[in-house]
Amino acid sequence: MSYEHELTVLNPATEEVVATVPAATAADVDAAVARASKAQARWAAVAPADRARLLRRFADVVDRHVEELARLEVREAGHLLGNARWEAGNVRDLLAYAAGGVERLNGRQIPVPGGLDITLLEPLGVVGVIAPWNFPMPIAAWGAAPALAAGNAVVLKPAETTPLTALRLAELALEAGLPEGLFQVLPGHGPVAGTALVEHPEVAKIVFTGSTRTGRDVMERCARQVKPVTLELGGKSPNIVFADADLKTAVDPFSFLDNSGQDCCARTRILVQESVYDEVRELLADAVASVVVGDPADEKTQMGPLISRQQLDRVRRLVPSDAPGLRGIAPDGPGFWFAPTVLTGEAPDSEAAREEIFGPVAVLLPFTDEQDAIRLANDTPYGLSGSLWTRDIGRALRLSRAVKAGNLSVNSHSSVRYWTPFGGYKQSGLGRELGPDALTAFTETKNVFISTEGPAQ
């Protein structure tokens, strides 16, 4: 298969061309990794306090460009301006948090007879980060910030549709004084530049965020070189609502409409106790009908477009217009619009109820009791996140243990904080990002034993 030499970035709200950028070839990846290797050798020798200072400076430079980055994100990804500001701020905060971890990245001393045993935490070398288009800035930083802080160099491949904010971040890194070659961004096609990065023998680790299908391929390629890989993949998260919950908050439509539903943590399976099913259905019908869909740069807008024609076609295939459900309204076009939708006639084992749709669509399903709720919640190949709503603390704890997902919230829809660990169970991923152990994931542990035995007498 042949690929275009350029990537054309479209504004998803208007279909206007925002920019074209060259697509990296395998040779470009080779050259970038060689530059990164050289930069990493020097970076690893920088005193921890100086490394931390440079990363804090990078955070400060990002802070001064939050508005610019946010407006770029609106144009290339169709995100709401307010959300895009949060995303740029998340990059800044994560860089500062990772900088704070540099001096705390310590090995251990372990008591052993006849000597001293110490562990050294060493950087891996060059880390490849492959990012998706749904949160281009934060997800680039989730991999890059802790990897850099732990003494590695990073080569980042953004998604084909959203290379611009990542390219701008690379410029800002240089402006902040990060060494040339340490943080490089190579826009390109997944099967070309992405594969070349994954297969490069000098890339010591891959951090991949994207679909489960591509993640599986990346993992297989890493396995051939026994290369460590972190996978953040798809989700089909449950929102479990018991009859005793605060129903209005529990069925907030933005729990699945945020980012037009293009959110791996979107609560797209609304599981409702049957005694309140009708009440919830009515609440959702009103809420969905009143969502303001349109220009993402307008601060009154509540939901923007999908990322691309391809994504729109996928959502349309999985959610035919005659499928029974509750629907809002969306513009006709130009732009990639899909109306907020709650499907009400799906069987729990239907494709729409089990597969990640990645659009503004949820399915509403009834359950009878606690055991039934747990069974339905776990009846999916994914296990990324989920919410459970009840005023019964015992039940909340039982469900927190029983639901197989990496990130659960009780009486809340929140999923991600950069200082708490994040990652998936089952086919939602492998490994954890963020949180207090984020830097350690980018180190090798070396054990050194030093004998204290004197010369034989």
Ligand code: NAD
């Ligand atoms: P995708 O798998 O199509 O692409 C992700 C990235 O992989 C892109 O940069 C792409 O160019 C690259 N890629 C494609 N083929 C490749 C290959 N053969 N080798 C190496 N790289 C390759 O995913 P997407 O459609 O961009 O993103 C949406 C998906 O990401 C959804 O499934 C979503 O749930 C998931 N996601 C997960 C998380 C999480 O933290 N778990 C976060 C955000 C998005």
